[in-house]
Amino acid sequence: MHLSYLAVGDELLDGRVREANLATLGDHARRLGLSVDDASVIGDTNQTIVDALEAASRRADILVVSGGLGPTQDDITRYAASQWASSPIELDEQHLSNLRDQFEARGFTFTENNRRQCEFPRDADILASDVGTAAGFRLVHNNCQAFFLPGVPSEFRWHVDRFVIPRLQEVSDGGETPTESLTFLGPGESGLENRLQSVLEKGRHEGARISFLANSPLVTIEVSATDRSVVDETIAGIRERSGPWVIASNRESPAEALARRLESAGATVTAAESCTGGWIGKLLTDAPGASDWFEYGYVTYANNAKIAMLGVSESTLEHHGAVSAEVVCAMADGARSRADADWALAVSGIAGPSGGTDAKPVGRVHFGLAGTDELWHHRATFPDRGRAYVRRTSALTAIAGLIWRLDDNLDAHDWSRIH
Numbered sequence: 001m002h003l004s005y006l007a008v009g010d011e012l013l014d015g016r017v018r019e020a021n022l023a024t025l026g027d028h029a030r031r032l033g034l035s036v037d038d039a040s041v042i043g044d045t046n047q048t049i050v051d052a053l054e055a056a057s058r059r060a061d062i063l064v065v066s067g068g069l070g071p072t073q074d075d076i077t078r079y080a081a082s083q084w085a086s087s088p089i090e091l092d093e094q095h096l097s098n099l100r101d102q103f104e105a106r107g108f109t110f111t112e113n114n115r116r117q118c119e120f121p122r123d124a125d126i127l128a129s130d131v132g133t134a135a136g137f138r139l140v141h142n143n144c145q146a147f148f149l150p151g152v153p154s155e156f157r158w159h160v161d162r163f164v165i166p167r168l169q170e171v172s173d174g175g176e177t178p179t180e181s182l183t184f185l186g187p188g189e190s191g192l193e194n195r196l197q198s199v200l201e202k203g204r205h206e207g208a209r210i211s212f213l214a215n216s217p218l219v220t221i222e223v224s225a226t227d228r229s230v231v232d233e234t235i236a237g238i239r240e241r242s243g244p245w246v247i248a249s250n251r252e253s254p255a256e257a258l259a260r261r262l263e264s265a266g267a268t269v270t271a272a273e274s275c276t277g278g279w280i281g282k283l284l285t286d287a288p289g290a291s292d293w294f295e296y297g298y299v300t301y302a303n304n305a306k307i308a309m310l311g312v313s314e315s316t317l318e319h320h321g322a323v324s325a326e327v328v329c330a331m332a333d334g335a336r337s338r339a340d341a342d343w344a345l346a347v348s349g350i351a352g353p354s355g356g357t358d359a360k361p362v363g364r365v366h367f368g369l370a371g372t373d374e375l376w377h378h379r380a381t382f383p384d385r386g387r388a389y390v391r392r393t394s395a396l397t398a399i400a401g402l403i404w405r406l407d408d409n410l411d412a413h414d415w416s417r418i419h
Contacts, residue, residue, distance in 0.1 A: 001171045004060035005039040006052055006079050007066035009151060012041050021149075022067045022157045028160060031175035032168050033226070037332035044068060047405070057084075057144035061171075064164060067151030069134040071113045078119060078137070081148055085141040087121035095126060099133060108234050120175060120234040124148075131158045146153045149345040178231045179224040182238055183257075185400045186413075189214050192221070196241055203234035210234070217382075217393045218254070244412040254399045255287040262293040262343075269402065270339035271297035272310055272331040274322065274348040275365065279395040298335055308335030323348050325368075326376045329418055332368030333375060343405075344370040345398040349391040365394045367415075369401050375418040376401070376410060 005025055011017040019041055026036045031410050037060070043054050056063050068077030082089045096118040103110040120137050122127055127136035127147070134150040136159045139224070145167065149159040184192065189212050193200065199208055208225040223234045239246060250255035262269060271280040281297040284290055298309050303322055306312040311334040312327055320326040328348045336344035347364030356362035363382040368375070378401060402408040413415070 001034065001062065001177075002022055002037050002058045002060045003034060003168075004057055004063045005036050006063065006065045007039070007151070008044065008049060008065065009041075010043045010074070012067070013043055017077055021151065024153070024157050024160060024345045025064055025164070028115040028165055029168060030224070031176050031179060032165075032172040033224075034168060034172055037289065044074050044076060044081070046076055046080050049077060049254065053084040053146065054142070057142040057146060060144050062164075062167060063144050063146040064160070065146060065148045066156050067104070069117065069136065069148065069150050071111075071116050071133070077148060078116075078121070081124075081137075081146070082121040083111055085121055085123065085139050087123040087139065087141075089119050089408050090113065090122050092118050092120055092126060095120075095128070095135060102133065127159060127163045128334045129155065131155050138161065142380065142388060177224050177226060177230040179222060179251060180231050180235045181222040181251055182235065182242070182246050183218055183220045183252075183254070184242065184245040185219075185247050185254070185396060186245040187218055187243075187372075189219055191225065192219055194243065195243075196221075196238055199234060199237035199241055202237070203230065204229045206233075208234050210298040211367070216385075216389070217396060244404065244407075244409040247403045251285075253286065254396055254403065255283045255290075258403050258406075259290065259293065261403060263289075265342075265406060267342040267406075268293045268295065268339075269343040269345065270335050270341040270347040271296065271398070272335035272344060272368075273299050273395075274301055274306070274331070275351045276347050276395045276398075277298050277301060277385040278392050279391050280347065280398055283399060295341070296339060298338075300331065307400045310338065321360070323350055323364060323366060324377065325366055329367040329375055329377055330368075330372070332370035336370040336372075340355060342372060343402055345367075345402060346370070347394050347398050349390065349394055351387045351394075352384055353387060356384075363390050365397075366402060367394075369398075369405060369410075369415070371405070373419075376405070376415045377418055378413070380414075395414065 042048050067076045101112050104266040124137035124139050129135045132155040136149040140145045149156050208230050211222050213220040223231050225231050245374045279300045284294045300306045303317050310331050312330040316326050328346045332346035334343045346368035350362050352362035362384045365380050382390050
């Protein structure tokens with residue numbers, strides 16, 4: 001079975017919008033033991049779309065197309081599809097009535113250009129939507145099933161879940177391929193592969209498909225196989241030989257991994273942030289149910305804020321500077337006390353591009369971790385790969401520190417216990 005993907009939109013080609021829907025389709029396909037065999041991004045020109053549909057349909061059994069189903073003049077995918085399949089465009093009165101009712105229920109004004117979203121090739125199956133105003137449609141031409149879906153990522157995901165996945169399940173015998181993953185912070189891809197070489201070779205010999213995904217500073221190893229026992233055995237071997245660097249599993253984010261541990265312990269956390277500017281809080285609240293274990297945090301960018309909000313003393317700041325072990329530990333202690341939380345994460349560093357010195361270069365970051373009766377410190381110097389990299393890496397490192405502490409292996413890392 002050959003699966004192809006085609007994204008339509010000038011905004012995808014000129015950088016205004018990042019193409020995100022291929023990842024959704026590819027992830028679903030992989031879980032079913034399938035793969036996207038080829039993908040293309042093209043602009044909003046009628047003949048370009050027609051030519052791309054013709055070429056893709058000649059090689060694909062299933063083609064998924066995203067974009068160009070909106071109400072504006074540049075949304076022309078439905079008309080190009082009509083030309084490609086020699087299926088005249090017709091107005092679907094029932095869909096038009098439903099769309100009018102939808103607009104009225106939401107208090108929106110139905111304008112004439114919205115009628116375009118009710119026009120479909122005559123031979124198409126309309127894929128009615130519960131999200132947004134754009135319905136998808138399905139056409140069969142050149143022995144290829146082509147699914148035309150909205151380009152808005154949330155709407156694309158909804159249509160894929162509702163209409164595309166059932167078709168993919170049919171060609172994959174209806175079952176998901178057993179898959180597990182582990183996410184690491186610390187070692188790079190090459191170091192991990194070298195350490196795990198014998199485990200990976202054994203797993204592959206037994207039929208496992210093993211892949212590495214690097215998203216610095218994180219590395220994720222995913223293992224899939226038709227035999228669940230092969231997956232379990234390979235994952236167990238990776239855990240045994242990978243040292244203390246695992247921070248997440250089963251496709252969960254680091255924040256979700258931390259949430260699971262905090263919920264199990266019945267514990268809460270707060271954060272005191274300087275150079276990360278709220279990034280830790282953002283990652284924590286990305287996890288569903290975060291209000292159960294995270295009430296609020298502190299963004300104390302200026303020294304005055306550290307003094308007023310966290311109780312850091314002026315003398316400590318004057319003698320050691322904001323980017324120091326003394327200040328970040330005081331930030332952690334102050335945040336935990338004021339938020340009445342079980343744990344507090346604190347970060348202070350130099351994200352760049354300016355502000356670095358020989359003694360404290362760009363990328364130098366200090367971390368504090370405070371518990372009810374304990375305090376830890378960690379210092380790191382991250383590569384100067386840009387301000388966003390330093391800030392994101394710092395936020396993830398802080399979260400990893402608490403994960404490792406809750407797993408009782410923080411002393412295996414370069415964190416020092418102050419008391």
